[in-house]
Amino acid sequence: xxxxxxxxxxxxxxxxxxxxxxxxxxxxxxxxxxxxxxxxxxxxxxxxxxxxxxxxxxxxxxxxxxxxxxxxxxxxxxxxxxxxxxxxxxxxxxxxxxxxxxxxxxxxxxxxxxxxxxxxxxxxxxxxxxxxxxxxxxxxxxxxxxxxxxxxxxxxxxxxxxxxxxxxxxxxxxxxxxxxxxxxxxxxxxxxxxxxxxxxxxxxxxxxxxxxxxxxxxxxxxxxxxxxxxxxxxxxxxxxxxxxxxxxxxxxxxxxxxxxxxxxxxxxxxxxxxxxxxxxxxxxxxxxxxxxxxxxxxxxxxxxxxxxxxxxxxxxxxxxxxxxxxxxxxxxxxxxxxxxxxxxxxxxxxxxxxxxxxxxx
Amino acid sequence: xxxxxxxxxxxxxxxxxxxxxxxxxxxxxxxxxxxxxxxxxxxxxxxxxxxxxxxxxxxxxxxxxxxxxxxxxxxxxxxxxxxxxxxxxxxxxxxxxxxxxxxxxxxxxxxxxxxxxxxxxxxxxxxxxxxxxxxxxxxxxxxxxxxxxxxxxxxxxxxxxxxxxxxxxxxxxxxxxxxxxxxxxxxxxxxxxxxxxxxxxxxxxxxxxxxxxxxxxxxxxxxxxxxxxxxxxxxxxxxxxxxxxxxxxxxxxxxxxxxxxxxxxxxxxxxxxxxxxxxxxxxxxxxxxxxxxxxxxxxxxxxxxxxxxxxxxxxxxxxxxxxxxxxxxxxxxxxxxxxxxxxxxxxxxxxxxx
Numbered sequence: 001x002x003x004x005x006x007x008x009x010x011x012x013x014x015x016x017x018x019x020x021x022x023x024x025x026x027x028x029x030x031x032x033x034x035x036x037x038x039x040x041x042x043x044x045x046x047x048x049x050x051x052x053x054x055x056x057x058x059x060x061x062x063x064x065x066x067x068x069x070x071x072x073x074x075x076x077x078x079x080x081x082x083x084x085x086x087x088x089x090x091x092x093x094x095x096x097x098x099x100x101x102x103x104x105x106x107x108x109x110x111x112x113x114x115x116x117x118x119x120x121x122x123x124x125x126x127x128x129x130x131x132x133x134x135x136x137x138x139x140x141x142x143x144x145x146x147x148x149x150x151x152x153x154x155x156x157x158x159x160x161x162x163x164x165x166x167x168x169x170x171x172x173x174x175x176x177x178x179x180x181x182x183x184x185x186x187x188x189x190x191x192x193x194x195x196x197x198x199x200x201x202x203x204x205x206x207x208x209x210x211x212x213x214x215x216x217x218x219x220x221x222x223x224x225x226x227x228x229x230x231x232x233x234x235x236x237x238x239x240x241x242x243x244x245x246x247x248x249x250x251x252x253x254x255x256x257x258x259x260x261x262x263x264x265x266x267x268x269x270x271x272x273x274x275x276x277x278x279x280x281x282x283x284x285x286x287x288x289x290x291x292x293x294x295x296x297x298x299x300x301x302x303x304x305x306x307x308x309x310x311x312x313x314x315x316x317x318x319x320x321x322x323x324x325x326x327x328x329x330x331x332x333x334x335x336x337x338x339x340x341x342x343x344x345x346x347x348x349x350x351x352x353x354x355x356x357x358x359x360x361x
Numbered sequence: 362x363x364x365x366x367x368x369x370x371x372x373x374x375x376x377x378x379x380x381x382x383x384x385x386x387x388x389x390x391x392x393x394x395x396x397x398x399x400x401x402x403x404x405x406x407x408x409x410x411x412x413x414x415x416x417x418x419x420x421x422x423x424x425x426x427x428x429x430x431x432x433x434x435x436x437x438x439x440x441x442x443x444x445x446x447x448x449x450x451x452x453x454x455x456x457x458x459x460x461x462x463x464x465x466x467x468x469x470x471x472x473x474x475x476x477x478x479x480x481x482x483x484x485x486x487x488x489x490x491x492x493x494x495x496x497x498x499x500x501x502x503x504x505x506x507x508x509x510x511x512x513x514x515x516x517x518x519x520x521x522x523x524x525x526x527x528x529x530x531x532x533x534x535x536x537x538x539x540x541x542x543x544x545x546x547x548x549x550x551x552x553x554x555x556x557x558x559x560x561x562x563x564x565x566x567x568x569x570x571x572x573x574x575x576x577x578x579x580x581x582x583x584x585x586x587x588x589x590x591x592x593x594x595x596x597x598x599x600x601x602x603x604x605x606x607x608x609x610x611x612x613x614x615x616x617x618x619x620x621x622x623x624x625x626x627x628x629x630x631x632x633x634x635x636x637x638x639x640x641x642x643x644x645x646x647x648x649x650x651x652x653x654x655x656x657x658x659x660x661x662x663x664x665x666x667x668x669x670x671x672x673x674x675x676x677x678x679x680x681x682x683x684x685x686x687x688x689x690x691x692x693x694x695x696x697x698x699x700x701x702x703x704x705x706x707x708x709x710x711x712x713x714x715x
Contacts, residue, residue, distance in 0.1 A: 325490070325497070
């Protein structure tokens with residue numbers, strides 16, 4: 001068992017992270033050359049009078065939180081099921097609706113109601129994700145098709161759960177969840193990402209979930225013959241995605257101080273799938289690296305922030321983003337990779353020949 | 362001798378879709394009456410959804426080949442915007458302007474289809490990501506062209522928009538005694554033609570057969586001597602061309618460019634393909650089924666729209682539920698078939714021995 005794990009770790013090691021790391025490096029370099037003060041961080045006082053860190057870097061890491069969390073869950077679903085969940089945005093709206101419905105009592109939002117709301121939100125989201133998971137794992141439907149159902153009606157369900165259109169939320173608790181906790185200068189969503197990452201890392205450390213997920217993704221039949229229950233693993237990946245979506249939704253609601261079923265986590269499914277792909281994970285399932293997907297999420301957010309700071313209109317950002325995405329995926333495509341490695345071996349061989357020739361002389 | 366099965370999976374799923382469409386429509390005729398009793402209602406469904414039928418065909422062709430194309434909606438919006446701007450700015454205020462616009466629409470579609478097809482088939486990049494980038498690019502270019510809605514002012518084109526095929530004998534007599542002929546837009550006729558052409562292409566032309574083979578099993582297709590890369594490339598080129606054409610048809614239906622044109626229509630097209638019996642795994646599917654898939658989605662929207670529950674969120678819920686029922690039905694039907702086949706295979710040798 002341990003050798004197998006070592007082997008998988010070795011083969012999906014740094015090589016997979018090459019492309020995202022290089023892309024991130026180029027983005028950082030580009031920004032440094034364009035505007036050396038782009039990454040400067042300073043203390044500032046926010047609206048509620050707290051000392052907080054501010055700067056482009058903080059805002060990039062902060063705004064990418066929801067995406068990074070969802071990308072982690074999406075990676076697991078992708079690895080286990082060989083397909084993507086396109087309903088995360090819509091289910092996120094449902095999660096937000098659950099949270100606001102319970103947390104927003106007549107007396108406003110109290111600590112207790114927020115905790116209760118969060119628990120209900122997580123459970124409710126898991127229930128909806130189990131619906132997706134059941135279609136995928138039990139009825140053997142392609143993930144994208146199965147999640148198309150909630151994709152098309154999820155936001156309507158969110159609207160139906162909460163009844164009214166856009167409830168406004170004003171409470172120090174919401175501030176603390178979406179922005180910063182008084183006294184701590186770092187935005188709370190960043191801690192949420194770290195917490196989720198640590199949780200998942202612990203799960204992978206102390207269970208065989210990573211190995212099981214990868215084997216189900218690579219060859220379901222072989223995994224079953226080896227005593228792994230593919231249905232359970234697939235369902236579990238959807239449950240984990242559900243928890244991720246719930247956390248991201250609570251962050252999203254708290255950040256905007258309102259629940260809008262039409263705009264909460266809108267289009268995040270596409271960005272999350274992109275993050276998974278940019279992270280070098282195979283969208284057909286199998287081996288995966290969570291770190292790659294998280295890096296992918298930060299790359300996407302840094303790209304967006306860079307474009308904004310170059311005064312590109314928000315509606316036009318998509319076009320430039322598409323071009324950068326195409327460059328990244330082309331650089332990471334198997335054909336180009338092969339060509340490059342062939343080139344490298346040829347250069348190395350040439351050097352060897354040259355040195356051999358020198359030796360003969 | 363191999364016994365032929367009465368219906369293969371494609372035909373079975375398609376038959377279910379067609380059956381449900383007729384059941385639904387007849388139920389609407391009985392319980393809702395009114396508009397549903399007129400032929401014009403069917404024509405209206407065709408007129409309003411002509412572009413969706415065309416991109417449904419585009420999606421079906423790509424999905425049969427084992428791929429996916431989610432850029433179709435974006436390409437429509439870009440085509441509509443570019444054509445609207447060209448029509449307003451051109452000096453050709455005659456039929457020539459329309460021809461150039463038509464070529465522009467096809468050109469945009471072709472450019473996107475060929476570009477994405479190249480990346481997918483010759484560089485082996487995942488189709489979902491490439492077409493997602495295509496969607497971002499086309500939507501972004503639409504807003505770069507113009508953030509504000511653009512209304513077409515080109516006179517000959519507006520005349521073309523108003524041109525409708527009138528069929529008197531399918532019309533109905535209005536309350537004041539005048540006969541109102543049934544009206545079919547040119548776009549709807551084009552959409553029906555595209556369905557027929559795609560059907561013939563997929564069934565009787567070498568390229569179409571190759572696409573089925575490619576989606577069924579890429580390895581076997583390669584062994585059979587099919588140029589897998591070129592076939593896949595061509596399937597994306599066709600889908601790109603069809604989305605450009607759909608953009609032109611959209612402009613003929615609503616002569617105005619807008620950044621939010623055909624929003625999420627790619628998902629509607631995918632849903633229609635699935636309802637019609639196309640499988641995302643490839644190798645199975647039929648454009649006739651897709652056509653009925655579009656009609657089913659359109660009919661349910663119309664029924665909800667005319668019923669007391671006429672809010673948009675009820676329509677969303679209804680189409681979601683409908684999709685769910687179809688997907689489950691297909692899964693159950695296919696898996697029970699598989700089981701029966703497996704049972705036959707298991708019992709056959711025993712019988713021979715006995």
